[in-house]
Amino acid sequence: MSDISKPEDQARTGGSFLYNQGFRSIAYQVLLGGVLAYLAWTLYANVNANLERQGIATGWDFLNTSSGFDIGESVIEYSAADTYGKALLAGILNTIRVALFGIFFATILGVFMGIARVSKNWLLSTLASWYVEICRNVPVVLHVIFWGTVIHLLPSPRKAMVPFEGAFIMNRGVVMPFPVYDPAYPWVGAAFVAAILGVVFLNKWAQRRREQTGQYISTLWAGLGILIGLPAAVWIAFGAPLVWDVPALRGFNFQGGLQLSPEFVALLIGITVYTAAFIAEIVRSGIQSVPSGQIEAARAVGLRPSFIMRYVTMPQALRVIIPPTASQYLSLTKNSSLGVLIGYPDLVNIGNTTLNQTGQAVEAIAIMMVVYLAISIVISTFMNVYNRLVAIKER
Amino acid sequence: MNEQTPDTNSNTAADTAAIHLVDVNKWYGDFQALIDINLSVKQGERVVVCGPSGSGKSTMIRCINRLEHHQRGQIIVDGIELTDNLKNIEAVRSEVGMVFQSFNLFPHMRVIDNLTLAPMLVRKMPKAEAEALAMGYLERVQIPEQAYKYPGQLSGGQQQRVAIARSLCMQPRIMLFDEPTSALDPEMIKEVLDVMVELAKEGMTMIVVTHEMGFAKTVADTMVFMDQAEIVEIATPDIFFTKPKNERTQLFLDQILTH
Ligand SMILES: Nc1ncnc2c1ncn2[C@@H]1O[C@H](COP(=O)(O)OP(=O)(O)OP(=O)(O)O)[C@@H](O)[C@H]1O
Ligand SMILES: [Mg+2]
Numbered sequence: 148m149s150d151i152s153k154p155e156d157q158a159r160t161g162g163s164f165l166y167n168q169g170f171r172s173i174a175y176q177v178l179l180g181g182v183l184a185y186l187a188w189t190l191y192a193n194v195n196a197n198l199e200r201q202g203i204a205t206g207w208d209f210l211n212t213s214s215g216f217d218i219g220e221s222v223i224e225y226s227a228a229d230t231y232g233k234a235l236l237a238g239i240l241n242t243i244r245v246a247l248f249g250i251f252f253a254t255i256l257g258v259f260m261g262i263a264r265v266s267k268n269w270l271l272s273t274l275a276s277w278y279v280e281i282c283r284n285v286p287v288v289l290h291v292i293f294w295g296t297v298i299h300l301l302p303s304p305r306k307a308m309v310p311f312e313g314a315f316i317m318n319r320g321v322v323m324p325f326p327v328y329d330p331a332y333p334w335v336g337a338a339f340v341a342a343i344l345g346v347v348f349l350n351k352w353a354q355r356r357r358e359q360t361g362q363y364i365s366t367l368w369a370g371l372g373i374l375i376g377l378p379a380a381v382w383i384a385f386g387a388p389l390v391w392d393v394p395a396l397r398g399f400n401f402q403g404g405l406q407l408s409p410e411f412v413a414l415l416i417g418i419t420v421y422t423a424a425f426i427a428e429i430v431r432s433g434i435q436s437v438p439s440g441q442i443e444a445a446r447a448v449g450l451r452p453s454f455i456m457r458y459v460t461m462p463q464a465l466r467v468i469i470p471p472t473a474s475q476y477l478s479l480t481k482n483s484s485l486g487v488l489i490g491y492p493d494l495v496n497i498g499n500t501t502l503n504q505t506g507q508a509v510e511a512i513a514i515m516m517v518v519y520l521a522i523s524i525v526i527s528t529f530m531n532v533y534n535r536l537v538a539i540k541e542r
Numbered sequence: 543m544n545e546q547t548p549d550t551n552s553n554t555a556a557d558t559a560a561i562h563l564v565d566v567n568k569w570y571g572d573f574q575a576l577i578d579i580n581l582s583v584k585q586g587e588r589v590v591v592c593g594p595s596g597s598g599k600s601t602m603i604r605c606i607n608r609l610e611h612h613q614r615g616q617i618i619v620d621g622i623e624l625t626d627n628l629k630n631i632e633a634v635r636s637e638v639g640m641v642f643q644s645f646n647l648f649p650h651m652r653v654i655d656n657l658t659l660a661p662m663l664v665r666k667m668p669k670a671e672a673e674a675l676a677m678g679y680l681e682r683v684q685i686p687e688q689a690y691k692y693p694g695q696l697s698g699g700q701q702q703r704v705a706i707a708r709s710l711c712m713q714p715r716i717m718l719f720d721e722p723t724s725a726l727d728p729e730m731i732k733e734v735l736d737v738m739v740e741l742a743k744e745g746m747t748m749i750v751v752t753h754e755m756g757f758a759k760t761v762a763d764t765m766v767f768m769d770q771a772e773i774v775e776i777a778t779p780d781i782f783f784t785k786p787k788n789e790r791t792q793l794f795l796d797q798i799l800t801h
Contacts, residue, residue, distance in 0.1 A: 357662070357669075359668055359670070361662065361665075361667045361669075361671070363666060438646075440644055441646060441648065443609055444640075444642065444705075446635065447607055447609065447635060447639070448639075448709065449632060449636040449712060450663060450664060451663075454663050458648075458659060458663070462650045466650070
């Protein structure tokens with residue numbers, strides 16, 4: 148190496164190790180790290196000095212002081228007398244709640260629309276492509292505001308729409324019957340989890356048996372039986388407790404049952420409908436990414452359509468579908484912060500109020516950033532694990 | 543059909559036709575891709591089909607395992623008529639293997655899994671048995687050492703040999719080849735043709751669409767020339783290559799043999 152570099156180069160740099168690639172890449176990283184650390188420190192010192200000059204408190208003590216504001220809806224017990232910390236927690240839970248439901252419904256709607264788009268049924272595929280084109284070309288903000296407006300145009304509680312007995316849709320949101328809590332329910336839930344594990348083992352067993360004997364055993368009915376039967380058996384063992392809390396109109400409002408606020412419903416529909424359009428496109432392109440030759444080869448060896456879907460098309464399509472779907476889930480979660488526009492008390496909403504009341508902008512924003520970061524990391528970890536489970540080991 | 547035809551392969555020559563096409567017509571929309579196709583292939587017979595691009599060669603053999611469906615006429619494979627009846631289609635497909643120009647191996651499965659998939663799912667074969675079968679065929683196509691690789695890690699010639707082995711694992715009585723060497727580099731063509739020659743020697747009923755005339759001369763019992771959706775000429779290789787009846791055949795042969 149040294150005999151290639153010119154003598155004056157050597158004189159100036161003082162040695163050929165500077166031309167070593169490994170050394171250089173480490174040096175650049177150390178340099179970059181140093182610059183970043185310096186910038187962060189200056190920023191921190193500056194902000195601190197300014198805040199001190201303006202007499203604004205720093206630190207996390209405010210989390211333990213009473214917030215004095217109410218929250219429209221909360222998963223946990225909360226009142227104005229509670230602390231900022233608890234208010235923020237309520238906001239975090241509201242964000243997680245709307246994001247989880249959004250991901251769930253957007254996936255169902257998106258997969259359905261994506262499959263509809265490639266279906267041979269002309270009407271279905273046309274409707275699906277209209278849906279996709281309209282929904283993904285309108286900014287998500289407008290979706291949220293649109294549904295926020297629509298829901299307030301619905302009839303008042305007295306004239307509420309009744310989709311089925313006991314459920315009401317109106318400008319105050321959606322209410323529906325809900326089972327009254329019973330000590331048996333956690334056990335039923337545990338039984339359900341156990342049933343899921345049971346089904347996993349059942350499938351493993353059936354596959355091993357198929358490999359050994361060649362017998363194909365359909366686990367569909369047995370699996371469904373376990374999934375429904377086991378929780379049902381536990382429920383019945385507890386005496387089958389079930390009392391429906393049916394909402395009833397008292398004065399101007401409904402009491403009891405499951406109550407979904409208009410803000411929650413509007414935000415959920417807005418982000419679901421928007422994200423589902425993107426998921427539909429992802430699913431469509433995933434299915435279409437599998438070359439037709441693959442399906443022909445599978446047909447030529449005599450595989451049935453359901454086997455082709457399961458062993459040939461899906462494994463190859465999922466590889467294309469999962470990574471962009473994971474980023475749609477992340478977008479949906481972040482887009483849920485638009486709830487602030489229609490008054491849904493999500494993390495950003497409550498974070499903002501906290502910031503305004505305490506003036507502790509740095510801390511409030513830091514909390515919001517860290518929470519979104521954490522949620523995102525959890526989602527992408529889940530999706531990565533799932534991806535590894537279904538993805539094909541290749542190369 | 544009942545009279546004695548001179549056949550090099552008299553031990554497997556039965557008087558039942560393995561494949562029987564009667565007045566087969568097929569349209570893609572308004573475009574007619576097959577016109578009154580009549581062809582009868584005996585058990586153990588080797589048929590080589592050639593003709594200019596777009597003449598309907600692929601369409602014809604794809605109709606034989608119902609990758610395409612014909613609108614008029616009759617196709618009978620091993621005594622089973624191809625109609626909309628799904629049972630019949632399934633039965634025919636498990637008797638007929640097909641090898642494609644572009645291999646079409648499943649890229650997400652190892653070679654061995656490509657081979658065992660159909661025997662396990664269609665023939666309900668235990669895994670161990672299917673794997674033994676698969677290894678046997680991989681040895682016959684001379685690449686047992688590639689069993690645990692993925693298709694993407696193999697050369698084109700190796701991939702096509704895996705594709706042949708995959709079809710053979712269903713133990714078909716008939717094999718269809720649609721230009722199996724057209725996507726291959728010249729140095730790999732021979733290794734694939736060698737495998738096909740071996741198959742032919744073992745008495746497999748074969749229809750091969752190819753422009754490899756050397757292969758045709760060594761292997762074919764019957765030559766078929768197609769042009770513009772029709773079968774123009776059916777003849778033994780001797781006659782086909784020396785004194786074809788139809789001038790279109792002559793013209794085509796002049797073209798490809800001068801290359
Ligand atoms: N799916 C399809 N839709 C419409 N037309 C088709 C379709 N498949 C084939 N054709 C047409 O049918 C005709 C015959 O096609 P085919 O693939 O059978 O020809 P070929 O003889 O195999 O040609 P090549 O040597 O190029 O493979 C062509 O004109 C082709 O354009
Ligand atoms: Mg062709």
